[in-house]
Amino acid sequence: MSERINSEKITADLLRPIRLNKGFMVWMGVLSISLLVCLFAYFLQLRDGMIVTGLGDYVSWGMYISNFVFFVASSLIGMLISGVLSLLKQKWAAPLARIAEIIALAFAAVAGLVIVMDMGRPDRLLNVFIHGRIQSPILWDVTVITSYMIVSALFLYIPLIPDLKICAQKLTNIPPFARKIYEFLSLNWSDTPVQRELIRKSTRTIAILIIPIALAIHTVTSWLFANTSRAGWDSTIFGPYFVAGAFVAGTAAVIIAMFIFRKVYHLEEYITEFHFDKIGQLLVLVSLLYLYFNVNEYMVPAYKMKRADAFHIHELFVGSHALLFWITQLGGLIIPIILLILKPFRKPIPMLVISTMVLIGSWLKRYIIVIPTMEHPYLPVQNVPLKFSVYTPTLIEILVTIAPMIMVLLIITVLAKVIPIIPIHETIEHQQEIASKKK
């Protein structure tokens, strides 16, 4: 009997956030207005050409591309938490899986838009499909990002099916069309053994499938750089280096989202300090892995000091990008590792601060990877305006960079408003298991 009450309480708790309230409307309004401002900046770029950005013939990839890499990186977390951890039977991560999947889907969907914003002729986007050359890493990127989006969507959707049924049955105060949509999407879920088995099999297949695809999207993105002969990019470890960095960025993003949802949706009973402690350990683990790749990436060229590498290393360590470089490496990686090793810091509020540092560091890290290399090609930069050789982002460019971030927030907000952010069905099942074990 107590079980029954318990599961009803869980359902009620987790369904509670699914309703329109004032806070949600205000937040959406703020996001939409900011997005409009940013889109106006993009309109200016379309009208006047990319001259409105700080880019030039030498630094021809700038903030947009760093932003793209950051987006792809952040989307990788879905695979880590829902894929790897579930296959490793890390039960603690189960309540976080949906948050991770929503983040992954939002970042992956917008990453494509980010790259379109960097194009000189977005009107010719279809050429990629009409005249595509599969020898180009861009084609690989288009292919794997599309695949990853599909798989992420399925990975979000399939475990959601029972919850959708619950939504359709238990949600009050929703318009009939919404109920119909929930009903339709729940695919006649009736909790039969056959259906349970199908869900289990499908989820497991996707959990395995998402690992190579996720590795591919970030490895291919790293190849956009590593497949060129440029100092700072011409590296064989770029694939794993980027993947490790992606885990760091994504974990930090999940922690921030966890904190916010926990506060706003009052989910303290479901996302506990235990979860923060665990994911804090995960962040340390992936950060250490990333640190290891960083040591490789800078130590090897710095030891040899080949001519072009020497310019690059010099720029980063003591030159014009040194301040940004050290802020990124210390504030975004080394200090967070030291703090998170200590248990007192693996609490919600310190972790929010540390994760924000890590996430900002992750963004800056992509900037540090893209720009200094472009500023130092093999041959001297001469007979061009200063603007071409020293990159300074413009206001328009910054606004256009912010636009996709707002879109990600919009997608996350909307998704978190229409579906339960913590899996209801799974949580109930988990509770029942614990209860049966006690008996």
Add this chain to the structure above:
Amino acid sequence: MNYPTKKLKSILAFSFMICFAFQSFAASWNVPEDQKTRNSYIKFDASTASQGEAIYNANCLSCHGDPGKGNNLKSLNPIPPELSSVGSQNLTDGELLYILNTGRAVMPSFKNSLSEEKMWHVISYLRGFNKNYVQTLSSFDPSKSKLVKLVANFDKAKNAFLIVAYANEKNGKKALVGSEVSLFVKRRFGNLQIDKTLKTDGSGQAEIVFPNDIPGNKTGELEVIVKLFDLNYGEVQTTSRLAIGVPTNKPGLNEQRAIWNVLEKAPYWILFLYSLGVISFLIFILYILNNLRKFRISGNK
């Protein structure tokens, strides 16, 4: 060093300095006597001068500047002279033609880029800046070149061209002695001279060996041009197509399969791996979608 001295001194006796400067200038060109005394057969007039101006502006202006304005490029060593100057104008027409033909150090040769007629036009233009200039017309008659018969036979045994030149004068054949002959192979952007320019011997003959490594077309054919220049008869040339080159049939540079080539010529491995990836992904997705279909069917409405 010796021959121009007397003449120049008589012209520039009023200034030792100028004389000295000019002496060293002209002497350094070492113009052969027969070239130095050459004159134009074209009457210099306003029309030739304006044609010459256009050629001058395209080829000479960037270094020598506008005549009379002193905007010649002084950063060069030696400094290209200002061509309306006394020093330059005191050169004979023949000397100017020779300088245009040969070039030296900074100054390029215009032998291949300007015909003799055009060079006389340039000189005509330059003479317009000299009030005292009086043209001495050459008695040379360009139509006389029609009398010349130029025969070039390829001798396979010797691998050489035997060139014979004579003029069909009214009083019979006259061998052209001491005329310059040169052999060229026609190429896309210009003519490649084979060996050096030779002078015909006493019987109006010359022999130029043809190298055996000149590429021809697919069948080894190439176009050979023999040019003759005689001070009395002018310029004559004859062209022939012969299969004496190395047959050349290299494939186009974009034939092989390569990562940079078009999609149809992509390496097999990349076509294979890409298709493999896409197909296995589709299989997985179809499997999942089929699961969802079964799922929907098995459920109760």
Add this chain to the structure above:
Amino acid sequence: MIENNQKSNKNTRREFLQNLGIVGVGSLLAGSAFFAARKYDSKKTAADRVKVLTAENKLVEIEKSAITEVEKTPATQLTYLQKQGRDGIAGSRFVMVIDLSKCQNARKCMSACQNAHHLRPEQHHINVLKMQETETTQPYYMPKPCQHCDNPPCVAVCPVDATFKRQDGIVLIDNERCIGCRFCIAACPYSARVFNWQEPLNAQADEGLVYNVELNVPQKKGTISKCLFSADRVREGKLPYCVSACPNGVYYFGDENEDVVTNGTTKESFRFKKLIADNAGYTLMPELGTKPRVYYLPPKGKSYPFQEKDREEAAEHLPI
């Protein structure tokens, strides 16, 4: 005189070919009936027949009476120019030789190029760089066009086949197809490519001009532009714009298959391999394996001093 004749000959031949090509497009449109009737037709006398080059680059013979001329609209003109531009010149492999001992930074090449391709002053298809390798070696001027690599990294990364390598070795850019991703700029180790960050220089004057991929004019906003080895001039048997503009005899250009390069200033021709062998010719950054088609002759025995005012800029790129 002779030269003039040759030029006009080439011009008429070119127009003739052009007409032929357009006629060819027309004959294609006329349909497959010709091909079916081909055997029967072959009995007719050769005088009634004409050889026609189709848009697929097939040489076919058809009856003269079957020809209908296609109207020269901008669209057919564009198709023709695109096809010709992508095909390149059969049997040739173009090369450039740059004699560094002669370059004195006159920059006539740069301005001739910018005029021909309607570029802004900061856009360089060819750029004369002030170079210095080490502190003890002498600085020198180095004109740097696109290297037209035989293993071109820029072409490899293009997602849409907008930039491509032709059979004659020339790497072109088709700004009717370019999506402006600038991956090629990132991939080029020679910094040879430029982008139209804004409305191109002559945008208004060039409006309505049929795009010629061999000249890359009109330029288009949001697309790449690059050195084309003046493919339009080369087609006419003329030397590239930069090569002909040089007053100092720095450039040689020619066909490797003919083993001859011709100097742009003196128009004098030399055996290509011998020129390279005698003067220790080299290519830029051979270690990258790009196999450039541009060769350099070292700045040995320079006839000009390196200008004092350029020393500082040359020294900026000294190794750290």
